[in-house]
Amino acid sequence: RVDSDRLWSSLSELGSVGAYHDSDTDLEGVRRLALTDEDITGRELVLGWMREAGLSIRMDAVGNVYARRAGLDDSLAPVLVGSHIDSVATAGRFDGCLGVLGGLEVVRTLNDHGVSTRRPFEVAIFTEEEGARFGTDMLGSATAAGRISLAQARSRADRDGVSVGAELDRRGLVGDQVVPMPARPHAYLECHIEQGPILAEHGTDIGVVRGVQAITWLELEISGRAAHAGATPNALRRDAELAAALIRVRLDEMVTSGDYGVMLATVGRHETTPNLVNIVPSHVLMTVDLRNHDGDAMDRATIDLHEYLRAVEERTGTTISVAVTAQTPPVHFPPQMRDRVAKAAAGLGLSSEEITSGAGHDAGEIAALCPAGMVFVPGLYDGISHNPREYSTPEACADGINVLLHAVLGLLED
Amino acid sequence: RVDSDRLWSSLSELGSVGAYHDSDTDLEGVRRLALTDEDITGRELVLGWMREAGLSIRMDAVGNVYARRAGLDDSLAPVLVGSHIDSVATAGRFDGCLGVLGGLEVVRTLNDHGVSTRRPFEVAIFTEEEGARFGTDMLGSATAAGRISLAQARSRADRDGVSVGAELDRRGLVGDQVVPMPARPHAYLECHIEQGPILAEHGTDIGVVRGVQAITWLELEISGRAAHAGATPNALRRDAELAAALIRVRLDEMVTSGDYGVMLATVGRHETTPNLVNIVPSHVLMTVDLRNHDGDAMDRATIDLHEYLRAVEERTGTTISVAVTAQTPPVHFPPQMRDRVAKAAAGLGLSSEEITSGAGHDAGEIAALCPAGMVFVPGLYDGISHNPREYSTPEACADGINVLLHAVLGLLED
Ligand SMILES: NC(=O)NCCC(=O)O
Ligand SMILES: NC(=O)NCCC(=O)O
Numbered sequence: 001r002v003d004s005d006r007l008w009s010s011l012s013e014l015g016s017v018g019a020y021h022d023s024d025t026d027l028e029g030v031r032r033l034a035l036t037d038e039d040i041t042g043r044e045l046v047l048g049w050m051r052e053a054g055l056s057i058r059m060d061a062v063g064n065v066y067a068r069r070a071g072l073d074d075s076l077a078p079v080l081v082g083s084h085i086d087s088v089a090t091a092g093r094f095d096g097c098l099g100v101l102g103g104l105e106v107v108r109t110l111n112d113h114g115v116s117t118r119r120p121f122e123v124a125i126f127t128e129e130e131g132a133r134f135g136t137d138m139l140g141s142a143t144a145a146g147r148i149s150l151a152q153a154r155s156r157a158d159r160d161g162v163s164v165g166a167e168l169d170r171r172g173l174v175g176d177q178v179v180p181m182p183a184r185p186h187a188y189l190e191c192h193i194e195q196g197p198i199l200a201e202h203g204t205d206i207g208v209v210r211g212v213q214a215i216t217w218l219e220l221e222i223s224g225r226a227a228h229a230g231a232t233p234n235a236l237r238r239d240a241e242l243a244a245a246l247i248r249v250r251l252d253e254m255v256t257s258g259d260y261g262v263m264l265a266t267v268g269r270h271e272t273t274p275n276l277v278n279i280v281p282s283h284v285l286m287t288v289d290l291r292n293h294d295g296d297a298m299d300r301a302t303i304d305l306h307e308y309l310r311a312v313e314e315r316t317g318t319t320i321s322v323a324v325t326a327q328t329p330p331v332h333f334p335p336q337m338r339d340r341v342a343k344a345a346a347g348l349g350l351s352s353e354e355i356t357s358g359a360g361h362d363a364g365e366i367a368a369l370c371p372a373g374m375v376f377v378p379g380l381y382d383g384i385s386h387n388p389r390e391y392s393t394p395e396a397c398a399d400g401i402n403v404l405l406h407a408v409l410g411l412l413e414d
Numbered sequence: 415r416v417d418s419d420r421l422w423s424s425l426s427e428l429g430s431v432g433a434y435h436d437s438d439t440d441l442e443g444v445r446r447l448a449l450t451d452e453d454i455t456g457r458e459l460v461l462g463w464m465r466e467a468g469l470s471i472r473m474d475a476v477g478n479v480y481a482r483r484a485g486l487d488d489s490l491a492p493v494l495v496g497s498h499i500d501s502v503a504t505a506g507r508f509d510g511c512l513g514v515l516g517g518l519e520v521v522r523t524l525n526d527h528g529v530s531t532r533r534p535f536e537v538a539i540f541t542e543e544e545g546a547r548f549g550t551d552m553l554g555s556a557t558a559a560g561r562i563s564l565a566q567a568r569s570r571a572d573r574d575g576v577s578v579g580a581e582l583d584r585r586g587l588v589g590d591q592v593v594p595m596p597a598r599p600h601a602y603l604e605c606h607i608e609q610g611p612i613l614a615e616h617g618t619d620i621g622v623v624r625g626v627q628a629i630t631w632l633e634l635e636i637s638g639r640a641a642h643a644g645a646t647p648n649a650l651r652r653d654a655e656l657a658a659a660l661i662r663v664r665l666d667e668m669v670t671s672g673d674y675g676v677m678l679a680t681v682g683r684h685e686t687t688p689n690l691v692n693i694v695p696s697h698v699l700m701t702v703d704l705r706n707h708d709g710d711a712m713d714r715a716t717i718d719l720h721e722y723l724r725a726v727e728e729r730t731g732t733t734i735s736v737a738v739t740a741q742t743p744p745v746h747f748p749p750q751m752r753d754r755v756a757k758a759a760a761g762l763g764l765s766s767e768e769i770t771s772g773a774g775h776d777a778g779e780i781a782a783l784c785p786a787g788m789v790f791v792p793g794l795y796d797g798i799s800h801n802p803r804e805y806s807t808p809e810a811c812a813d814g815i816n817v818l819l820h821a822v823l824g825l826l827e828d
């Protein structure tokens with residue numbers, strides 16, 4: 001069994017890097033956007049711990065870290081675990097960090113007991129999983145898996161126009177390990193907080209993750225015409241803000257209609273120009289985040305949304321351009337990996353159930369390279385995440401990492 | 415008759431203060447927000463011209479300028495003309511400036527012809543007419559007229575928290591003339607670009623302004639809850655962005671329904687927090703600009719909107735707080751002032767028609783102190799305003815100021 005206190009204190013220490021006071025919740029939140037100073041400080045902290053644990057560290061061309069514990073037969077494909085330590089701007093302490101520090105805790109536990117394993121074991125930290133800074137989620141793992149090219153990944157830029165490539169170069173985060181990964185891992189496992197309400201609602205200890213739902217991110221640029229709010233007759237307006245609102249409301253109708261299964265839609269970003277009380281807005285930049293367990297329903301929703309955009313253009317006299325900034329199909333983890341997780345849970349006397357992930361995860365990308373799976377632990381407060389209220393108990397975290405440990409131990413001896 | 419070229423070159427010169435390249439229209443626009451460096455530079459330019467024209471200058475406690483040409487009986491109440499030189503962030507060269515520089519052109523014309531007048535003549539520059547920086551339109555003239563207290567006016571703050579009072583003090587714009595004006599002017603006249611399509615559409619030279627429609631500005635703070643865009647079931651969301659969109663669409667329905675007469679509604683400002691693609695927004699700040707020729711219909715619309723806000727709170731699980739940042743009832747200019755304008759136009763061989771102003775104007779405030787009226791000149795391109803495309807021809811501008819001159823000449827001899 002892993003050391004629950006040690007795991008918890010690592011989570012707390014990393015959670016203090018990028019801490020800020022969240023006025024909304026009056027709690028201490030985490031803001032550690034990818035490749036910012038806070039993210040670098042977090043990396044240094046974790047890399048220090050990894051070195052202390054005797055791991056040898058390599059980095060790839062997109063800043064993903066692989067910390068390796070040698071195997072008895074070090075030529076065998078490694079068992080990989082991992083996740084990310086970057087965060088959104090209003091984060092808690094668990095999202096991603098539990099997977100990385102849980103992997104470290106597995107290493108520490110193996111070290112404590114002097115356990116040697118047949119296969120090598122690696123713990124990965126993937127770059128910009130959140131997509132919160134550069135606009136594409138799972139950027140690092142998607143590059144490692146070859147779904148996104150290195151050039152594409154490097155060219156993604158934040159709102160100030162700073163590119164991933166420029167930040168990697170400036171921060172010295174271009175390692176010598178090539179992307180995509182030339183040799184496939186034997187298997188990949190990731191432990192993560194559920195970020196949803198299901199496990200807590202059911203009182204289940206462990207989620208055996210079936211797969212990850214499809215994700216589509218769109219960036220819409222709506223162009224209308226700035227005009228006087230008092231003197232411009234309604235018929236002469238080309239109101240970008242009205243167009244944006246019509247789209248947002250339509251997305252809500254699509255979600256609640258049930259026509260697209262269990263569809264989710266979020267407009268998370270919305271910027272209005274010139275943003276003055278008495279001017280009809282000329283521009284709106286808005287993002288659309290669509291999720292669906294069903295890939296076909298996602299495709300239909302995307303097509304129908306595009307059709308509606310044309311209708312909004314017509315109705316409002318605006319023009320709307322669309323960029324797809326992220327798009328992942330539904331991912332299904334193989335039954336044998338789900339089995340390993342379920343059996344590890346059962347062996348530890350923990351209850352488990354199968355669950356599909358609402359959030360995107362690095363495991364969904366690495367699944368393209370090797371058998372992959374995930375272990376979910378319940379979160380409190382309806383499983384709220386991307387919010388400082390995100391919380392998983394020390395016991396739940398330890399349960400998840402114990403399951404990870406036991407599933408990994410089996411894989412390491414394959 | 416006024417000197418059309420001189421008027422035009424003054425408009426052009428002032429229009430170059432705060433000039434910026436507008437990427438939307440690919441034109442040079444004007445950005446001269448109240449009490450910014452650009453506004454101060456504009457004031458200095460115009461005050462220089464006023465001094466050259468022999469005017470004596472006083473300022474009041476809210477930075478309104480009164481430039482005076484003595485009368486033969488200087489103890490009589492002056493005839494006042496004026497407007498503003500502050501602008502919105504995406505302005506043209508005419509809004510406000512035509513009224514101020516037109517007043518100056520009247521002085522220059524009187525000087526050229528050595529005309530002495532019975533009453534004194536004053537040209538006013540009112541502070542923050544646009545409301546674009548400090549959130550309340552007609553701030554200076556409303557303070558001069560006593561509708562807003564000096565303390566209220568000074569306490570209004572911009573988005574960075576800088577108050578009107580702090581800017582006035584820092585810029586040395588606190589004059590010794592008290593507010594509200596202790597002595598009422600004999601009459602007030604203001605020439606302004608129409609900022610709407612009607613005169614140009616009808617081919618009419620001059621608009622005789624009937625009055626100004628009612629204006630209500632609201633600032634809504636919508637509070638929901640930040641949550642994960644992929645992992646949060648729809649039923650658990652408190653989406654501030656959805657709430658904002660529902661309100662915007664409802665405003666459109668209210669406008670197009672015709673239930674509130676000729677109502678206009680604009681959401682000009684919209685700021686989303688935390689403004690990230692995969693986070694359900696926790697907050698939206700949005701402004702609502704409502705206009706109506708009919709005060710009762712405005713009241714009904716405001717009440718119905720408030721009722722709808724409660725329904726949106728219920729539906730979305732958000733809370734919405736409302737601040738009224740500006741509110742003016744419909745203003746009706748007295749028939750004798752409309753007559754003066756119509757007769758001056760007729761005397762100059764110009765066609766005219768009565769028209770109600772869609773935009774708020776300083777004349778609407780000064781109307782509380784003395785008989786007030788306005789002269790509108792047509793704008794091209796559907797009368798577009800608050801946009802660099804705003805344009806009135808040199809001939810139209812001169813026509814308007816000639817009407818102002820002749821109406822003023824009559825008033826000065828009353
Ligand atoms: N786990 C997680 O929050 N991933 C970020 C990508 C997403 O938006 O789902
Ligand atoms: N004339 C003008 O644009 N005034 C600004 C106040 C308003 O929004 O109507």
